[in-house]
Amino acid sequence: MKDFTFTRRIGIIIMIPALLLTGFIVGKRFGEITPQAIEGAETLIGLSFSASEKDSMIQNLKNYKSGYEKMREKNIENAIAPSLIFNPLPHGFFPNQNQEKPNWGLPSEVDLPESDHDIAFLSVAELSTLIKSQKITSERLTKIYLKRIKNYGDTLQSVITLLEKEAIDQAKAMDMEIKSGKYRGPLHGIPYGVKDLFAVKNTKTTWGAMPYKDQEIDETATVVDKLNDAGGVLLAKFTLGALAMGDIWYGGITKNPWNLKQGASGSSAGSASSVSAGLIPFALGTETLGSIVSPSTRNGVTGLRPTFGRVSKHGAMALSWSMDKIGPISRSALDNGIILSVLNGVDKSDKSTIPAAFNYNVDNTINNLKIGYFEDFFEGERQNNVLDRRVLEDFKKMGLSLTPVKLKTSVDVSSILIMLQAEGAAAFDDMTRLDLDDLLVNQRKNAWPNLFRSARFIPAVEYIQASRMRSILIEEMHQLFQEYDVIITPSYGGTQLQITNLTGHPALCMPNGFLDNGSPVSITLLANLFEEEKLIMLGRAYQENTDWQNKRPPLFNK
Numbered sequence: 001m002k003d004f005t006f007t008r009r010i011g012i013i014i015m016i017p018a019l020l021l022t023g024f025i026v027g028k029r030f031g032e033i034t035p036q037a038i039e040g041a042e043t044l045i046g047l048s049f050s051a052s053e054k055d056s057m058i059q060n061l062k063n064y065k066s067g068y069e070k071m072r073e074k075n076i077e078n079a080i081a082p083s084l085i086f087n088p089l090p091h092g093f094f095p096n097q098n099q100e101k102p103n104w105g106l107p108s109e110v111d112l113p114e115s116d117h118d119i120a121f122l123s124v125a126e127l128s129t130l131i132k133s134q135k136i137t138s139e140r141l142t143k144i145y146l147k148r149i150k151n152y153g154d155t156l157q158s159v160i161t162l163l164e165k166e167a168i169d170q171a172k173a174m175d176m177e178i179k180s181g182k183y184r185g186p187l188h189g190i191p192y193g194v195k196d197l198f199a200v201k202n203t204k205t206t207w208g209a210m211p212y213k214d215q216e217i218d219e220t221a222t223v224v225d226k227l228n229d230a231g232g233v234l235l236a237k238f239t240l241g242a243l244a245m246g247d248i249w250y251g252g253i254t255k256n257p258w259n260l261k262q263g264a265s266g267s268s269a270g271s272a273s274s275v276s277a278g279l280i281p282f283a284l285g286t287e288t289l290g291s292i293v294s295p296s297t298r299n300g301v302t303g304l305r306p307t308f309g310r311v312s313k314h315g316a317m318a319l320s321w322s323m324d325k326i327g328p329i330s331r332s333a334l335d336n337g338i339i340l341s342v343l344n345g346v347d348k349s350d351k352s353t354i355p356a357a358f359n360y361n362v363d364n365t366i367n368n369l370k371i372g373y374f375e376d377f378f379e380g381e382r383q384n385n386v387l388d389r390r391v392l393e394d395f396k397k398m399g400l401s402l403t404p405v406k407l408k409t410s411v412d413v414s415s416i417l418i419m420l421q422a423e424g425a426a427a428f429d430d431m432t433r434l435d436l437d438d439l440l441v442n443q444r445k446n447a448w449p450n451l452f453r454s455a456r457f458i459p460a461v462e463y464i465q466a467s468r469m470r471s472i473l474i475e476e477m478h479q480l481f482q483e484y485d486v487i488i489t490p491s492y493g494g495t496q497l498q499i500t501n502l503t504g505h506p507a508l509c510m511p512n513g514f515l516d517n518g519s520p521v522s523i524t525l526l527a528n529l530f531e532e533e534k535l536i537m538l539g540r541a542y543q544e545n546t547d548w549q550n551k552r553p554p555l556f557n558k
Contacts, residue, residue, distance in 0.1 A: 033061045044457050078318050078427055085352050086322030088308045088504030088529060090478035095356035095530035102341055104186065104334065105362030112136055116144045117558055120278040121550075124335035127281055128186040134178060138171040138189030142233055145191045148279045149236055152556060155260070156277060157252040158270035160196045161203050161237040167191065170233045177231075186338045188231030193283040195271050196237040197244060197317035198224055207317050208249035208267075209242040210439040211431060221315025222347050223284060223326055230342045238270025238283055241442075243428065244291060244319045248442045256298055257553035258518055265298035267291040271329050272299040277556040282330035282339055286316065288323045289420060289501050293524065296329055296509045297491050300520030302539070302549055303329045304336035307529045308504030309354035311340075312347030320423040321352070323501055332549050333508055333539030340532060356530040366400065366541050369534060372484040375404035377493025384521055387513040388490045391523045391542075395488070398545055405487060409476050411469045413495045416502055418455075419470070422463050424448065425455035432456070470502055477503045481528035486538050491524040500526060508535040511548040520551075 031037060035054040038061070042048050049057070089095075110129040113119050119141070122130075130136045146164055153159035174189040199205045199217035206213045228234065239254045241247050247254045247269035254269035256262040257277040264273040268285030272295035275283055285292045287305045296303030304327045311326045318324060328339035337360050346353045378389050392402060428448070431437050437449035444450075477499065481487075489496050491509055500507055505526055512523040527534045543549050 033058055033065065045459050045462075072433075075430075079315075081318065081321045081351065082426075086308070086504075087352075087354075088474060089354070090475050090529075093478060093529065095354065096359070097355050097357055098359075099357040100359045100361070102337075102359065103361045103363060104338060106186065109133075110135070116147075117278065120144055120148055120281075121331075121552055121557075122281070123331045124186065124190055124281050124338055125332070127190055128188070128338075131178065131189040132183060138174040138178075138191075138233060139168065141189065142167050142171040142191050142235065145235055145280055148277075149274070152277055152279060153236075153274075156255045156257060156264070156270075156273050156279075157249075158239050158254050158264070158273045158277075158279070159236050160206055160208075160239055160249075160251070160270070163200075163203065163234055163236060167233050167235045170228070174231050174233065184229075184231035185342075187227065187342060189233060190231070190282075191233045191235045191280060192227060193236040193238050193271065193274060193280045194221075194224060194234065195240050195268050195283065195285050197240055197286065198237070198284065199315040200224055200234070200237065203237060205237075205317075206250070207243055208240040210250040210441065211436045213250050217315075219315055222312040222349060223343050224315070226342050226345075227284075227339075232342075235280060236274070238274055240271075241266035241269060242440050243424075243448050244286065244288060244317065245448055246442065247295075250441055256519075257556050258300060258520060260555070262298075262519075265295045268295045268303075268329060272296055272301050272303070275299070275301045275329050275331065277553055282328055282335055285327060285329045287325050287327065287501065288320050289417070290497055292325075292327050292329060293491055293497060293507060293509045293522070297511075297520065297522035300511045300514075300522075300548070300551060300553075301329055302332055302336060302511065302543075303327065303509045304333075304340060304532070304535070305501075305507045305509075306340060306343070306532060307354075307356070307506045309352055310356055310358070310506075310530060310532075311343045312345070312350040312353050314347055314349035318427050320420045320427070322423060323420055325501075325504075332543055333510065333536050334543075336508070337533070337536035337540075340536075354530075358530075358532060360533040360536055364533075364537060366398075366537050369400075369485040369538060370403070370483065371395070371400055371486050371488065371538070372403045372405035373488040374407050374490075374493055374496060376406065377490045377496070383515050384490065387515075387521055388523060391488065391512050394542065394546060398541060402488070403484070405480070405484065407480075407494055407496060407499070409473055409495075409499065411473050411476075413473070413498050413502065416466045416470050416473065417498065418458050419463060419466050419502075421451055421455040422458045425452040425458075428452055473499065474503045477505065478528070481505075485527065485531070485534045487526045489524050489526060491522045496524075496526070505529060506532045506535060508532075508539045510539055510542065511551070512546075513548060514551075520548075 198221040246266040247263035271283035276299035
């Protein structure tokens with residue numbers, strides 16, 4: 001999502017004709033443009049031109065080539081978004097902008113546990129009540145988490161930067177405000193961490209990648225400023241898979257607290273792993289194509305992927321300007337709702353943000369929700385399917401009516417994902433052209449270095465066609481959500497994860513059990529654009545009637 005010392009090229013993918021995106025034209029060295037060179041390009045783009053047509057193209061191609069060279073003379077920072085801004089809103093749809101005061105229904109009384117490790121595993125909602133009632137200070141709470149980070153951070157390989165002095169200073173300031181009668185809200189004095197693709201002044205922002213491990217960005221991400229203004233205490237910057245893919249970063253592989261022989265999944269690996277092990281009550285993650293859902297599932301925590309455009313991406317590494325989303329990872333649906341209420345809002349520094357209210361009221365009943373489930377994805381006898389079907393039974397026991405739904409689209413979803421590949425290649429253009437991609441630890445065929453190189457051959461025309469197909473997909477999903485408030489789905493069921501990331505729909509991923517090998521699994525709730533409050537309502541009800549979110553990794557429950 002955002003973070004770069006080096007600069008990137010943005011316009012190339014959007015503006016040049018299809019056959020120019022070939023190695024001899026946009027690669028690291030330009031060759032002579034001849035009819036024979038064009039013939040080689042034809043194979044890559046699936047088109048054929050006559051000899052006279054090839055000959056007629058040559059001067060145009062030379063002109064384009066000259067333009068590329070001129071563009072590359074100017075550095076384009078990763079933070080610079082394209083002038084074409086993705087908008088997920090279907091025709092005629094506008095989100096509610098009447099913001100009301102949230103009614104969280106927080107516990108009025110919480111007993112302070114005797115042991116520090118029991119305190120560490122409390123939810124944000126519980127910690128909030130303890131701090132407001134002054135049963136615990138922010139300073140003590142901060143020191144509890146700092147100690148756990150120091151004890152377990154290396155084991156999990158989940159921490160890049162520890163902000164100990166800054167955190168203690170902020171915690172003390174929050175305690176002084178409480179004593180003076182000033183209370184900022186539920187996040188007042190609550191420690192938190194962020195994925196290390198968010199810029200924070202006077203810290204490294206490494207993006208998890210060797211070429212940027214010493215990078216500093218002279219700004220602070222909007223979401224970090226918002227959390228700090230709400231009274232949050234930033235403790236650490238956590239690992240991510242290099243350039244927001246997987247759990248492999250320049251320092252190693254982030255571990256799953258439930259199974260240290262297994263990676264934490266990614267790319268918000270450090271955020272999810274640290275929340276799961278009780279190193280922090282919540283952390284920020286990002287998702288482009290599953291980077292909140294996947295580590296939340298693997299580490300047994302609760303992740304919220306907000307609607308595209310609800311949360312500012314300013315100050316976050318850009319991977320795909322039209323797909324990147326920022327959201328919280330915590331212990332519960334309620335916690336995520338509290339955090340989202342702070343993150344929500346238009347930011348003049350991010351033109352993709354959309355004004356929308358986020359109105360949660362604990363007095364609203366889930367009995368009025370129209371709930372569907374993707375029937376086909378629950379079929380099968382694998383253990384995951386059995387556990388997922390148990391979720392449906394749990395909801396029925398709560399007195400809810402569930403309607404089977406078919407997920408059908410008229411477009412090939414996998415084809416549209418070339419947009420992610422092309423935007424990623426543009427975001428990290430310099431890295432490919434300057435051979436910096438060789439410095440990344442992960443060099444597998446499906447890792448970024450090869451994907452970015454391959455994306456140079458995606459024709460601009462096909463990128464635009466994919467965008468048009470995406471518009472069709474948005475309208476089709478909007479029609480589906482006219483009938484349902486929430487749809488329940490296995491987290492990896494069918495193509496729903498790809499579809500909803502392309503259309504910008506919100507998702508809540510919650511733990512729903514364990515496999516025989518001890519690995520956590522999850523269930524996902526989906527809602528219409530900008531209707532996250534319905535996800536929080538139903539997710540909170542599920543978690544109040546089950547206990548999966550309270551499970552602790554045994555190795556770290558001490």
